[in-house]
Every structure is written in structure tokens, then in C-alpha cells.
Amino acid sequence: MSEPLAQYRRKRDFTGTREPPGKAARARASGPLSFVVQRHQARALHYDFRLELDGVLVSWAVPKGPSRDPDVKRLAIKVEDHPVEYGKFEGDIPKGHYGAGHVDIWDSGTWAPDGDPQRGLARGHLRFTLHGGTLKGAWALLRLGKEDNQWLLRKLDDDAVVEGDDAEAGNNAKAAKTTTTAKSGKTVKTVKAAKAARTDKAEGRRAPLPAALEPQLATLVDAPPQGPGWSYEVKYDGYRILCRFQKGRARLVSRSGKDWTERMAALADALSALDLPDGWMDGEVVCLDERGISDFQLLQNALDGRTLDLSFMAFDLPYWNGADLRALPLSERQSRLEAVLAALPEGGPLLMTQRLEVADGTEGRAAWSEACRLSLEGLICKRLDSPYVAGRGTAWLKLKCRPRQEYVIGGYTAPGGSRKHFGALLVGLRKGRKLEYAGRVGTGFSAATLSSLHKKLSALEADASPFDGELPGPGRYGRGAGEVHWVKPELVAEIHYAGLTQDKLLRQASFVGLREDKPASEVSGETAAAPAESGAGPGDKVGKTRITHPGRVIIHDPDTTKLELARYYEAAGGLIMPHLQGRRIALLRCPDGTDATCFFQKHITGKLPGGLERDGEHLLIQSIEGVIALVQRGVIEFHTWGAREPKPGEPDRITIDLDPGPDVPWKAVAEGAQLARGLMEEIGLAPFLKTTGGKGLHLVAPIRPTQPWDTVKGLAHALANELARVIPERFTSNMAKVRRQGRIFVDYLRNGNGATAIAAYSARARAGAPVSLPVGWDALESGQDLRGAACNIRNAVSRARESADPWRGYEAARKTVGPRMLKKMGL
Numbered sequence: 001m002s003e004p005l006a007q008y009r010r011k012r013d014f015t016g017t018r019e020p021p022g023k024a025a026r027a028r029a030s031g032p033l034s035f036v037v038q039r040h041q042a043r044a045l046h047y048d049f050r051l052e053l054d055g056v057l058v059s060w061a062v063p064k065g066p067s068r069d070p071d072v073k074r075l076a077i078k079v080e081d082h083p084v085e086y087g088k089f090e091g092d093i094p095k096g097h098y099g100a101g102h103v104d105i106w107d108s109g110t111w112a113p114d115g116d117p118q119r120g121l122a123r124g125h126l127r128f129t130l131h132g133g134t135l136k137g138a139w140a141l142l143r144l145g146k147e148d149n150q151w152l153l154r155k156l157d158d159d160a161v162v163e164g165d166d167a168e169a170g171n172n173a174k175a176a177k178t179t180t181t182a183k184s185g186k187t188v189k190t191v192k193a194a195k196a197a198r199t200d201k202a203e204g205r206r207a208p209l210p211a212a213l214e215p216q217l218a219t220l221v222d223a224p225p226q227g228p229g230w231s232y233e234v235k236y237d238g239y240r241i242l243c244r245f246q247k248g249r250a251r252l253v254s255r256s257g258k259d260w261t262e263r264m265a266a267l268a269d270a271l272s273a274l275d276l277p278d279g280w281m282d283g284e285v286v287c288l289d290e291r292g293i294s295d296f297q298l299l300q301n302a303l304d305g306r307t308l309d310l311s312f313m314a315f316d317l318p319y320w321n322g323a324d325l326r327a328l329p330l331s332e333r334q335s336r337l338e339a340v341l342a343a344l345p346e347g348g349p350l351l352m353t354q355r356l357e358v359a360d361g362t363e364g365r366a367a368w369s370e371a372c373r374l375s376l377e378g379l380i381c382k383r384l385d386s387p388y389v390a391g392r393g394t395a396w397l398k399l400k401c402r403p404r405q406e407y408v409i410g411g412y413t414a415p416g417g418s419r420k421h422f423g424a425l426l427v428g429l430r431k432g433r434k435l436e437y438a439g440r441v442g443t444g445f446s447a448a449t450l451s452s453l454h455k456k457l458s459a460l461e462a463d464a465s466p467f468d469g470e471l472p473g474p475g476r477y478g479r480g481a482g483e484v485h486w487v488k489p490e491l492v493a494e495i496h497y498a499g500l501t502q503d504k505l506l507r508q509a510s511f512v513g514l515r516e517d518k519p520a521s522e523v524s525g526e527t528a529a530a531p532a533e534s535g536a537g538p539g540d541k542v543g544k545t546r547i548t549h550p551g552r553v554i555i556h557d558p559d560t561t562k563l564e565l566a567r568y569y570e571a572a573g574g575l576i577m578p579h580l581q582g583r584r585i586a587l588l589r590c591p592d593g594t595d596a597t598c599f600f601q602k603h604i605t606g607k608l609p610g611g612l613e614r615d616g617e618h619l620l621i622q623s624i625e626g627v628i629a630l631v632q633r634g635v636i637e638f639h640t641w642g643a644r645e646p647k648p649g650e651p652d653r654i655t656i657d658l659d660p661g662p663d664v665p666w667k668a669v670a671e672g673a674q675l676a677r678g679l680m681e682e683i684g685l686a687p688f689l690k691t692t693g694g695k696g697l698h699l700v701a702p703i704r705p706t707q708p709w710d711t712v713k714g715l716a717h718a719l720a721n722e723l724a725r726v727i728p729e730r731f732t733s734n735m736a737k738v739r740r741q742g743r744i745f746v747d748y749l750r751n752g753n754g755a756t757a758i759a760a761y762s763a764r765a766r767a768g769a770p771v772s773l774p775v776g777w778d779a780l781e782s783g784q785d786l787r788g789a790a791c792n793i794r795n796a797v798s799r800a801r802e803s804a805d806p807w808r809g810y811e812a813a814r815k816t817v818g819p820r821m822l823k824k825m826g827l
Contacts, residue, residue, distance in 0.1 A: 016097055019086065019093065020086055022085050033111050034084070034109070035132065036050050037107040046061050048060070048062070049062050051111055056082065056084065060153065070154060073154040073726070087108065107133050111129065113127070113128045114138075137155070138156035140154055205327065215242055216389055216390060223365070224361045224365050231334075233355050234376055237286065237295060241285045242281070243281045252267070266310065270348070277322075281312070312349055314350060315353035316333055317333045320336060356379070364381065365766070369766050372588065372598055376401065378399045378400040378401050383395045404494065406518055407495050408435060409489065410437070412424065413484055425511065427439065427440070427506075437471050440509065442509075460488040491520065542567055543570055543625055547628075547632055555767070558768070568793035568797070570628060575797070576759065579759045583643070583645075584620065586756045588765055598636075611625030615645065639759060642757070643705065649753075653702050654685065656680070656720070657696060657747035658696045658747075659694075664742060666787060670780040673697050674777075675727065677689075680699065685701040690775060691790070696787075697786075702810055711822070713749075715751075716748035720733040723746050729742075729743070769789065769792050771791050
């Protein structure tokens, strides 16, 4: 008896069934390999998918049958190998015998593996081509997790695709009905859902449609609220807009009541085309970049007439379809809003805000840090039980990442050097009827912005300063600033800044854009909490660096001091420096700890301390002395570019960031990493594994620096899309929160020029002071949950020293991203 068929034979009594016992497994056939699909009407109808390999039929039971539509993935349960002779079997298996029921041959033909089929099966990712009567073209079988019996069968995109196909329809049996409307082409189900959403009369006070609506506003805070009962939403970088729907037409109104419909005519027309009932939606008008993140500069470009798509990001539903919903709790209003949006076609102008599931203030702090890491503007915290109340209150709170504020422009300086139009803006904040000087803003301008803003400033020139009292001497306007021009204080600028000096002037201020939606009279000093400059105290020394405020608690759960963080980096110097040297750095600074404002920074002005140097405008770390000097300045996290000097334009690694939704268990994350590893290895990459200090994992594949950024990012994008296409139940390459429920977001955006990833052995500004730690692939087999603070500044160094380097062989594993690898991913 041949061992591969032992299980098959143990399950059957061949004296009572006509199924073939089969001969001994033969050597691999020299000619074409056969395949067969048998329609098996047993206790439940299913299809048996069998591929000839090494003298047997490797077999899977596919409950719903193969589908020729790439968007339809079928569960395939791997069963025992069958003899090759079974491929010709048809007829009845008698009652009382294993698999009792009727068997027909549904399709058959030959197949050809893509690469080594045994290796593909072992790794859980087998690609192949079928030449059958019904099934043709490229296909894939993908194993789900560590269990050998759970697989997915899917058609790959090629000329043999049949959209909407299922097994029964493909065999000319009874097809599933899909009725569509002649007018719209939408399914009847979709039309009925949309109609139901339109006619659903939400509970609430019956009232006529209000002519105007004053928005609810959020109060700026420097720490997340404590306790449960709060909803966290992404803070978008756009214009706060209320949308009023009446008789099929949409009107866009700013928070101050100004009509912006004509200014955003294309968006208003697109919203009107949705044919929604009368109502008010509250939201933000945004322009999304290629990462799906709102970009204020892109929004300004769109409003200046450059063709860019605008989206309305809805987050509240104060009034809808004859009912005033403002007295209902936020949770109910947002549930109604979600139902309205769910009935609309995908890809439209109306989107639902991204919401985060946060249990308490500790998780809120971690979510805030993650939002900042993703370069988002911040988070909005809202009480789930709160009604919609006009004006600013404490039911809605906002957490900003880098300090950011609207300032009134009161003047500008003449340009110096090669700068054209003007040098810097002089800005202030209103205190009552007075405009108090707040500092100068000299960076963040493009050539086009300098030109357009100068025209607007010139039209507002005034003879006298609008600022209250004497301003600091000319040197405070900027070195060599020259002549100062005063303007009427009517323009409002959005400003990023690093902090405030002791006399409350802006430090490292950068222009973001004009706020045309806010009048200057309202910009009165809702200033983001920011650290003031402080003198050096006695402190403790770490290496050559004196740590001021050594006892300041900068991270909680447990409390971690600034001195403890500096000593961790000193101890981890030999571990972290190979991951920092030669790479441009981005820093997360929390000068007053994670309870206060944290912000990202890529540049440092002034004289650099020892161990640091500049590469043009970028920062490089040459020794652990530089790391500790940055910790003294409030840095907690170190993020690195994917390229190394002397080739900053050619990345030397690919980073795939697996970012699971909040409801994805650790086991699924670990299995997802193994699946991603299999795909990367299949195309020729050698990925290494590390924790992120958050809820996900990084797969880092070393490559030779031979390709430009766009090529490497394109390859990473293709890997993410492939995982999402093959197993949409587990993966998504779309960062939208609605797509991430129960799934892992495969983030490929770490691979763009200027994008960064947390460095190995860097601490994180999160509860427990976690560390991004390199680990071996066998760590996923232990069952230990490696997320969050499982690896932290208290155990990371000892863990690294007590075991063999899990990344040994990293340099030797570099691969070349060439035509063959790119072709495998369709590039």
C-alpha cells in the first residue's frame, strides 16, 4: 500500500463501493498533468477539486464550487489525496459508505504549475494554469493560517475571467438571479435598500427643515478624556461645512453661515445627483491624497481652480427626512447617518468619517499617537450619549498632533536673498479688540503661494501696525528681514509650529494655507497646548549629555521618566545604531511627555549637538551620543527613510506594515504575517520580522539599491493589493476604517520617497513604553501576543542579548528587484 493513499483507503470499503482503490502512487508524469472537478451531491452539494501531482490527485472540497470571477474567492477544504484513477469516476456511492451520494465529472483537463508545485503547497500559495472545458487560465490556491486544511481557491485576472460566475451557472445549471433596473443598472436589492434609507423616518421630533443651522464645535485639549463612553474620529485637514439638502439640491454652508456652494460647485452638483431627502449633514470638505489622507494644500489648489476632486466627509446628521435629530445621542445620529450612506453607490463624493474603537483614556492616548504617526491632523473625541448642541462645549474635544493654529496676518517683511515677493509673515492673535503679536512665519511657501499671497497682501497694505503696543526689535522679525509692510488684519493663516517661547512667540513656524472659511474677528487665541522653552536644570548625565528634568514622567503604565528613556537608548546603542546610521531621520517629540502635545519633526534648526549631522535639509545620526542628545530635546521615537546614504534616491528595503483592525485577534495577525511572508518569498524576497510597538507587525525585506522610489513603492503596492484580492476576508489595502473591520490593513505607504517607518529598537510614545523589536519567525509559533508593550524598554535589551540575533543574515539576504520580480506582480 502506498503511503500517500493510506488515508483514502482507510475511509472506504471497496467491496461495497465502485470507487477505485487505486494503484501505488506513480512517479511524476512526464506528460501534462491532469485535473478534474467532480460535482458531489452528498449530504450537502459540494465540488471536489483535484490536481494530479506526484502520482496522486491532491484534493480539496469546495462547498460552493469554483468561480471564474476574480472578485469571488471560494473556501476550499483540503482532504486526503485520491488515486489518479479517481479522476474518471462517476456514479453513486452507496448509502452507509463514506461520502454517500451521486458524483458527476463537472470539468476536467490538464494543468500547469507556476514554479515548483511542492514548494508552493508547502508555503501555502500555489499558482497554476488550467486548460479545461469550463475552467481556464490562471488560478491560485492560498492556505489560511497554519492549519493545512483551510484554503481559498480563486481565479486570477486574465482573458478567461467570467464576471458574476458561480459553479452552477458555469455548468448551465440553475443560475442565481440578479435582477437590475433598466434605468440605473443597479440591482433591485440596492435600489430597495436606497429607497428604504430614504423613506426611513428616524425617531426624533417632527419639524420642518431649518433654514440655517449653527454647528457644534470642539474644545481643544492636551490629553484624551478619561473613562468610557467616548467616540474617537479622525480630525480632517479641510473646511468644516454643513450640507443642506432640499428638493434634491445640495447647498454647502461654512461654520460661520457663509454660502460656499458656488465655490465648491462640482462637489455640490455631485451631492445633488445623489437625490437624497431633505436634511442637514455636518462634515468636512477635504481633498484626499494618494494615501487617502486629507491634504489642506491640495484643498486650496482645488479651490483656486486647479482640477482636483473634493469629498464631503460626513460625521453627523442633525436633521433628516422630516425629523429633527439633534436631541438624540450621537451614537444614534451616527447610526442613522451610516444607514443613509450604506445605500449609496461606492466611489461617490459622500463618505463616512473614520471612527476608532477606543475603550478609555489609555487607549485614547495610544490612538492619538498612532494618528500622529500616520501624519493625520489629530483626533476628535465625542461623548456617545451627547445631543447636538450649537457652539463650543466639552461634549466634543479635539486632540491635535503637531501644534497648529489659525493666526491673523498683520504684516510681512521684504524678501531677502533669492526669495521673491516677501520674506515672512507677521502674525498675531486677538485678545478682545486688540491684536497681540505672536511671531513670524518664514517657511512652508511654494513659489505659487508666495506670488498669490503677495497679491492679496498688497491689496490690504496699511500705513500703521495693527498689532497692540511695541513689537520686539527688527531682529525679531528675522535676520536681515529688511523693510516691514503692514496690512489690514483681515487674512487668516493656518500655521504649524514646534512650540512657544517663554514670551509666547512661535518657534519653527510653518505656513499651511489661508483659512478663507474663518473671519479674522473669530481668531482669538484657542492656542494649541505647546511646551514653553525652559532653562537647563541640574539633571543627570547619560554619556556626555546632561538630561534636564530627569524625573519628568513622559510615558505612563507604568510611569517612565525622561532619564529612564535616555538610559534605555544608551544600553541599546549597539543594537539600534545599525538601523539608524546613514538613514534620514524623522523624530516624534513630546517635550512635556505624552500627556501633552507630541509632534513630528524632520529638521532641526541651529547648531547640532555631537553625534548628529545634516545632509542638506535632512538629519542624520552618526552615534548614540546623537540619539541621547535628541532624547534630551524631548524625542521619544525615531523613524527612518527606506534608503541609505550615499543612495538616498534608491531604497534598500521594502517594508510591509500589517495594521490590524481593533477587532482582529493576535492569532489572525500572526497567521496574516505568515501569509504575507509566503507571497513575498514567492516573488523572490526574503522578509524579516519585527514588532511595531503597536498592534501590528512589520515585514522588512532587504533589497539592493538599484531601483527608484516609485518602482519599489509600486511593488509594495502590488503586494498589498494581491493579499487583499486573494483573501479579502482577512486583508485590505484601503486604509478607510469601514474597510478595516475584522481585517488587516496592508500598509505599503512606508515605501515612498520621504515616507518613514519606526526604526528597530526605537521606543514608542505609548502606554508601557513599547519597543519595535526584531523577532524571528518562530516567535509567531509560540502563541505569545507580541503586540503593544509586550516588548518594552525594560526587557528589549535583555531579550536581544539572551537569544541569537533573529536578523542574522539580513545583509546577505538582499535581493535585486528586477524585471522578473516585477513581472510576477504584473508591473
